[in-house]
Amino acid sequence: MIKAAEERAAKYAAILNDLRAKRPLVHHITNYVTVNDCANVTLAIGASPIMADAAEEAGDIAAISSSLVLNMGTLNSRTLESMIIAGRSANVNGVPVIFDPVGAGASKLRNDAAARVLSEVRIGVLRGNISEIRFIGGIGAGAKGVDADAEDANADAAEIALSLARRLKCVVAITGAIDAVSDGERTAGIENGRPAMSGITGTGCMCSSLVGSFCGTRGDSFDETVAAILSMGIAGEIAYEKTGNALGSFRAAIIDAISRLDAQTLVRRAKLYEA
Numbered sequence: 001m002i003k004a005a006e007e008r009a010a011k012y013a014a015i016l017n018d019l020r021a022k023r024p025l026v027h028h029i030t031n032y033v034t035v036n037d038c039a040n041v042t043l044a045i046g047a048s049p050i051m052a053d054a055a056e057e058a059g060d061i062a063a064i065s066s067s068l069v070l071n072m073g074t075l076n077s078r079t080l081e082s083m084i085i086a087g088r089s090a091n092v093n094g095v096p097v098i099f100d101p102v103g104a105g106a107s108k109l110r111n112d113a114a115a116r117v118l119s120e121v122r123i124g125v126l127r128g129n130i131s132e133i134r135f136i137g138g139i140g141a142g143a144k145g146v147d148a149d150a151e152d153a154n155a156d157a158a159e160i161a162l163s164l165a166r167r168l169k170c171v172v173a174i175t176g177a178i179d180a181v182s183d184g185e186r187t188a189g190i191e192n193g194r195p196a197m198s199g200i201t202g203t204g205c206m207c208s209s210l211v212g213s214f215c216g217t218r219g220d221s222f223d224e225t226v227a228a229i230l231s232m233g234i235a236g237e238i239a240y241e242k243t244g245n246a247l248g249s250f251r252a253a254i255i256d257a258i259s260r261l262d263a264q265t266l267v268r269r270a271k272l273y274e275a
Contacts, residue, residue, distance in 0.1 A: 009084050009270035012227035013263035015217060020046035024216025025065030028209065029053045029083050029088075031073025031102065034202035037255070038071075038209040044259035045231065047213035058082040059089035062248045066216025067209055068095055070121075072113060073102040080113050087121030096124035100208040104128065105135030118168070124221045126164070127173040130157055137164045156219045158275070160186050171221045175207055179229050183222040190226065191271040192233025194240040207232045210258075226272070233263055234269045 024047045030038050035051055042049035055078070062068050064183035070083045070091040075271040090097050099121075101114040112134060117123070126136065137160060165172040166184035173181045179190040197203045210232055214224035232254075239253035 006267055008269040008272065008274060009230075011223065012230055013266045013271070015121070015214060015224055015227040016045075016261070016266060017263055018233065019214055019217045022066075022203050022217055023048055024213060025064065026051060026209065026212045026216055027052060027061050027065035027068045027086065027095075028071070028212070029058065029079060029086055029207075030071035030100075030205060031075075033073060034071075034144045034205040037202040037251070038069075038205050040255050041206040041258055042209045042213050043121050045210055045261070047216065051073060053079050053082050054178075055082045055085055058086035062086040062089040062095060063093045064092070065095055067212040069098045069100065069212035070117060071100040071102060071205055071208060072104070072110060073100075073205060075103075075110055075113055080116070080191065083117060084120055085166060087117065091122045096212075097121055098125045098127060098208055098212045098215060098222060099123045100205065101128050101136055102204070103127070104132040111135070123168065123170045123213055125171040125173060125215060125225050126168065127175065127204075127211055127225070129204060130160070130174050130176050133157075133160060133164065133172065133174050137167075156228045158182065158187055158189055166194060171225050173211065174230060175204060175229060175232075179233065181226050181229060186222055187275040188222075189273050189275075190230055190233055192230060192269065194234045196240055196245055196247070196250060197254075199234045199245075200247050200250070201255070203232070203236070206254070209221050230266065230270055230272060231258065233271075235261060237269065238265075 039049040161172040161182040205262040212226040214228040235257035238257040
């Protein structure tokens with residue numbers, strides 16, 4: 001059993017090595033609260049970020065990128081149009097699109113924006129917290145701002161991810177105390193991470209940037225998404241061991257841990273299962 005788990009982890013460790021060899025270009029249209037962290041975590045894992053949200057260049061940049069990350073954190077009408085332009089260009093050029101529907105369920109603007117992105121852009125990976133994903137799935141959620149609501153904590157994340165992945169025909173990743181990733185056929189659970197990660201702004205956004213970094217590597221969005229979320233969880237554990245609840249230092253230590261993460265550490269520390 002232990003050997004089988006190590007073999008699965010080794011698969012994701014190999015993707016990490018491939019990422020660093022390829023150094024994919026990751027186009028972000030993300031939010032201004034966490035844009036610096038998103039750029040730095042992308043660099044730390046070994047990819048190359050470009051933060052281009054002007055409509056005049058969004059399509060051109062998406063076309064030459066290895067992946068596209070769309071993040072609704074500080075949504076406005078200007079950036080929404082840029083997301084649509086970039087997403088369509090990515091689709092035409094075979095570039096995987098990662099969508100982070102931050103705050104879906106919290107306001108009509110966000111709800112309408114999420115619906116528009118999902119209807120006009122072919123998404124490769126949908127990543128969010130349990131409240132956001134439950135709302136996208138039409139299950140209902142008690143969203144309060146951009147954080148997951150405590151009332152949603154007991155929902156079956158793996159089952160929700162599996163069902164929605166089948167419906168949307170994309171990979172669905174739900175991050176939380178136990179992360180769940182599904183492409184509608186394969187489902188993985190990841191138990192790495194620390195509760196303190198929810199105490200700082202940007203860990204979800206950084207996780208989406210890691211998904212974008214990994215998804216620009218091989219072309220298997222399920223395996224790449226699992227590798228990304230596994231990496232984020234392990235980095236959170238390592239950072240917490242160094243800093244505890246000193247949240248400012250913890251935030252910086254996560255990026256440090258990502259930059260130092262290697263295949264051996266990933267295999268040794270991985271806590272995952274696959275259905």
